[in-house]
Amino acid sequence: MSDAVxxxxxxxxxxxxxxxxxxxxxxxxxxxxxxxxxxxxxxVGVQSASFEVSRGEIFCIMGLSGSGxxxxxxxxxxxxxxxxxxxEILGHDVSAVSDSALRRIRAEQIGMVFQHMALxxxxxxxxxxxxxxxxxxxxxxxxxxxxxxxxxxxxLTGYEDRLPSELSGGMQQRVGIARALxxxxxxxxxxxxxxxxxxxxxxxxxxxxxxxxxQLKKTTLFITHDLDEAIRIGHRIAIMKDGxxxxxxxxxxxxxxxxxxxVREFVQGISKLKLVKAHSIMIPIKExxxxxxxxxxxAPRADENADLDQLIDLSVETYSPIIIxxxxxxxxxxxxxxxxxxIQGGKDGxxxxx
Amino acid sequence: xxxPQEEIKVTAASDIEVDHEELDASxxxxxxxxxDAYVAAFHKIHNATGVMPNTFNIFAALCGPIWxxxxxxxxxxxxxxxxxxxxxxxIGRGIWGNPGAELLERAERQQARVQQMLxxxxxxxxxxxxxxxxxxxANLQKAADNSFAQANAMQAEAPMILMTGxxxxxxVKALQGFIANSVYEKRYxxxxxxxxxxxxxxxxxxxxxxxxxxxxxxxxxxxxxTVNTNFLFLDAFPEQAVSNxxxxxxxxxxxxxxxxxxxxxxxxxxxxxxxxxxxxxxxVRAVLDGLTLAxxxxxxxxxxxxxxxxAWRSAGPRVAIFTAASLAYIAxxxxxxxxxxxxxxxxxxxxxxxxxxxxxxxWFGKSRRAYTAAEPVLDLMQTLPAFVYLIPIIAFFGTGxxxxxxxxxxxxxxxxxxxxxxxxxxxxxxxKEAAVAFGASRWQLxxxxxxxxxxxxxxxGVNQTILMCLSMVVIISLxxxxxxxxxxxxxxxxxxxxxxxxxxxxxxxxxxVMDRIVQGAFRQNR
Numbered sequence: 032m033s034d035a036v037x038x039x040x041x042x043x044x045x046x047x048x049x050x051x052x053x054x055x056x057x058x059x060x061x062x063x064x065x066x067x068x069x070x071x072x073x074x075v076g077v078q079s080a081s082f083e084v085s086r087g088e089i090f091c092i093m094g095l096s097g098s099g100x101x102x103x104x105x106x107x108x109x110x111x112x113x114x115x116x117x118x119e120i121l122g123h124d125v126s127a128v129s130d131s132a133l134r135r136i137r138a139e140q141i142g143m144v145f146q147h148m149a150l151x152x153x154x155x156x157x158x159x160x161x162x163x164x165x166x167x168x169x170x171x172x173x174x175x176x177x178x179x180x181x182x183x184x185x186x187l188t189g190y191e192d193r194l195p196s197e198l199s200g201g202m203q204q205r206v207g208i209a210r211a212l213x214x215x216x217x218x219x220x221x222x223x224x225x226x227x228x229x230x231x232x233x234x235x236x237x238x239x240x241x242x243x244x245x246q247l248k249k250t251t252l253f254i255t256h257d258l259d260e261a262i263r264i265g266h267r268i269a270i271m272k273d274g275x276x277x278x279x280x281x282x283x284x285x286x287x288x289x290x291x292x293x294v295r296e297f298v299q300g301i302s303k304l305k306l307v308k309a310h311s312i313m314i315p316i317k318e319x320x321x322x323x324x325x326x327x328x329x330a331p332r333a334d335e336n337a338d339l340d341q342l343i344d345l346s347v348e349t350y351s352p353i354i355i356x357x358x359x360x361x362x363x364x365x366x367x368x369x370x371x372x373x374i375q376g377g378k379d380g381x382x383x384x385x
Numbered sequence: 386x387x388x389p390q391e392e393i394k395v396t397a398a399s400d401i402e403v404d405h406e407e408l409d410a411s412x413x414x415x416x417x418x419x420x421d422a423y424v425a426a427f428h429k430i431h432n433a434t435g436v437m438p439n440t441f442n443i444f445a446a447l448c449g450p451i452w453x454x455x456x457x458x459x460x461x462x463x464x465x466x467x468x469x470x471x472x473x474x475x476i477g478r479g480i481w482g483n484p485g486a487e488l489l490e491r492a493e494r495q496q497a498r499v500q501q502m503l504x505x506x507x508x509x510x511x512x513x514x515x516x517x518x519x520x521x522x523a524n525l526q527k528a529a530d531n532s533f534a535q536a537n538a539m540q541a542e543a544p545m546i547l548m549t550g551x552x553x554x555x556x557v558k559a560l561q562g563f564i565a566n567s568v569y570e571k572r573y574x575x576x577x578x579x580x581x582x583x584x585x586x587x588x589x590x591x592x593x594x595x596x597x598x599x600x601x602x603x604x605x606x607x608x609x610x611t612v613n614t615n616f617l618f619l620d621a622f623p624e625q626a627v628s629n630x631x632x633x634x635x636x637x638x639x640x641x642x643x644x645x646x647x648x649x650x651x652x653x654x655x656x657x658x659x660x661x662x663x664x665x666x667x668x669v670r671a672v673l674d675g676l677t678l679a680x681x682x683x684x685x686x687x688x689x690x691x692x693x694x695x696a697w698r699s700a701g702p703r704v705a706i707f708t709a710a711s712l713a714y715i716a717x718x719x720x721x722x723x724x725x726x727x728x729x730x731x732x733x734x735x736x737x738x739x740x741x742x743x744x745x746x747x748w749f750g751k752s753r754r755a756y757t758a759a760e761p762v763l764d765l766m767q768t769l770p771a772f773v774y775l776i777p778i779i780a781f782f783g784t785g786x787x788x789x790x791x792x793x794x795x796x797x798x799x800x801x802x803x804x805x806x807x808x809x810x811x812x813x814x815x816x817k818e819a820a821v822a823f824g825a826s827r828w829q830l831x832x833x834x835x836x837x838x839x840x841x842x843x844x845x846g847v848n849q850t851i852l853m854c855l856s857m858v859v860i861i862s863l864x865x866x867x868x869x870x871x872x873x874x875x876x877x878x879x880x881x882x883x884x885x886x887x888x889x890x891x892x893x894x895x896x897x898v899m900d901r902i903v904q905g906a907f908r909q910n911r
Contacts, residue, residue, distance in 0.1 A: 108822055110818060110822055134825075134826060135824065136824075137821075137822060137823060138824030139824075141822070142823075143819070143823070145815055145819055147815050149813070149819035150819075151816060151833075151838075153837045162820070162823060162833070163823040166823055166824050166826075166829055167824070214823075220822075
């Protein structure tokens with residue numbers, strides 16, 4: 032079995048009356064976005080998006096407003112139909128299934144959380160959370176039990192019989208998360224869930240959410256316009272611009288090796304201390320021994336996955352460079368110059384490590 | 386990163402110079418012909434600080450409405466056309482008119498009678514007759530002299546009227562000259578906002594239109610009011626002559642021909658669709674009969690008790706007491722049976738309105754195209770005076786209570802349709818999307834999300850429909866509807882003030898009770 036829970040292959044979305052015509056021309060002549068708008072009056076929302084998300088992974092899609100990230104994520108549960116391309120969930124092609132099968136997939140395998148909560152104002156918190164189960168015709172006693180459990184997961188026990196309007200924004204969004212978890216789906220789609228909340232609540236919910244997903248092992252697509260958030264939460268990040276995925280990579284890869292100027296501008300302000308690991312700034316120990324005459328006798332040791340923060344702590348104690356180990360074997364060395372350059376990010380210390 | 390900051394020049398407000406070049410070019414572009422004069426005039430207006438800028442447009446004063454037309458200021462064209470015609474009519478009356486003509490005619494008639502009497506006097510043989518006729522002639526002569534004097538006095542007023550007319554004309558002309566530039570400058574300001582929507586420049590098309598309109602209107606009016614005050618062709622539309630021209634001599638009028646044709650069409654349609662119309666009437670009658678049986682067939686204490694308890698449960702004790710008092714008024718004055726008939730009529734109408742209207746409203750709320758198509762029909766249903774569609778109702782459905790209910794439905798259904806559609810469109814997209822994302826089918830979406838969220842709006846629509854139906858059930862007494870409306874119609878026909886007012890109050894109380902109960906019920910549901 033393939034490990035990919037969600038797999039998108041060359042997905043296109045073109046908006047407009049003549050979308051299919053435009054799509055055919057794009058495929059044949061490879062015209063760009065402005066030409067599509069000019070010749071067909073159609074807007075390209077998503078342009079050739081391909082990625083895989085594996086089980087238990089949090090995959091962040093980061094982009095500014097209008098970059099097509101919300102459009103892209105709505106293809107996964109086909110709230111938006113793709114103009115071209117293939118979308119697979121757990122190995123099934125959802126672009127080909129019938130309406131009733133699609134509804135079953137939505138109800139059983141995908142939970143979604145929305146930026147503006149989208150709770151039903153006339154239902155209690157409990158009935159909101161139970162709604163996906165109600166759609167699946169689960170008995171009332173069962174769905175009340177499940178929704179109470181889901182509300183417990185997000186620390187909302189005791190609020191079951193309130194109406195959404197009685198809750199604060201942060202609490203409402205926790206109801207939204209509980210609703211998405213209630214049907215125990217394989218996949219979570221998070222459409223900018225924390226953007227409308229104030230910063231403190233946001234941090235709190237990010238941590239809570241990360242812990243929850245790790246515990247429940249949900250495969251998550253997380254949309255955000257905030258790179259900090261993407262880095263805090265995501266195992267991998269896709270950066271979108273004007274409907275195109277510019278770069279996909281781990282937070283470290285994105286920060287250390289931005290694909291283009293657009294991404295570079297984004298990562299400029301990001302703190303690297305917790306992000307950059309020792310292995311990405313070290314030089315191999317053989318190389319060090321060959322070119323350097325400094326003694327490594329009383330050098331401290333750190334694992335290759337230690338971050339810059341930990342390396343600084345070690346470096347403060349000693350004048351010697353730090354030896355980096357992999358599986359308790361010495362593999363590389365980080366001296367002060369490399370460490371400082373690493374903190375600066377981007378600029379290379381020795382030059383040979385480029 | 387640091388860009389050289391451009392130094393911002395700060396100038397005191399008093400030192401700021403007005404840059405005329407750009408403004409002048411724009412004024413010229415707007416004005417078109419004769420730009421320099423208007424540039425100067427607009428400058429004067431822009432520089433003025435007083436109440437009224439001191440500018441005078443000689444063309445506007447001389448040409449009057451034609452100037453306004455040439456600059457496409459149609460509001461000014463019409464107002465000054467009317468004012469100038471008024472002045473010209475006065476002038477015309479002064480010159481050609483004959484203000485004393487009527488009196489002069491009378492005086493001449495009286496003079497003739499005097500001559501008659503004098504002839505008779507001279508022809509008479511008896512002294513008594515001679516005296517009598519002479520006295521009569523003298524009296525008549527006095528009256529005739531009086532009339533002559535009055536006629537002459539009025540004739541003498543003619544120069545006065547002429548002077549007034551001239552004075553008025555000068556005032557109007559001066560006024561046009563003074564305000565023309567200011568009005569035109571206002572127009573220029575509007576033109577700056579959206580040049581494509583405001584006509585600019587002096588266009589031949591507009592001048593011609595202005596001249597044609599003036600030529601068509603002014604001479605006829607002036608002629609009618611001055612030279613000839615009794616010109617048959619201008620007094621009434623010659624419809625008989627036109628009818629003869631179109632249909633041929635002796636074939637009646639266009640009106641009668643068209644009316645006959647329509648009558649035949651309607652009769653044919655009523656005959657052809659007889660089964661359908663009878664079926665509709667039968668269905669409506671079934672609903673009405675059921676309600677009537679429940680309200681009138683049940684013992685009256687039971688019905689009263691149920692109504693009072695309903696009022697209590699839905700709207701509280703105060704409304705319940707008011708309801709009891711209203712019911713007592715109705716029952717004590719002997720209106721019980723007819724009032725319950727009215728309630729049954731309203732109930733049947735509202736029931737049918739809701740059963741038909743809410744699904745229609747849901748459909749219109751979901752389909753923009755259907756709503757666009759239905760909107761004119763809804764407008765027609767609401768704006769058409771009830772009297773007008775009573776006629777086709779009679780033609781197709783006959784008279785009595787069921788056709789009355791159909792007329793009531795036509796009048797009462799639009800609000801519930803409109804407000805249901807409005808409520809459906811007001812359901813936030815995000816909530817609908819969330820329901821779909823969790824796998825809701827169309828039916829589940831409608832039942833769980835759209836209708837509950839649209840419910841307040843739908844309820845408002847139902848309430849309005851109830852009130853409109855109530856006002857209509859009085860009118861349907863004209864086509865044989867029963868209930869309190871019939872009582873009032875009878876009172877109206879005999880100008881019976883007492884019974885009419887008592888019946889009117891009964892309807893008023895009924896309406897208030899229904900409104901209170903329904904609103905209370907809706908408030909509870911919210």
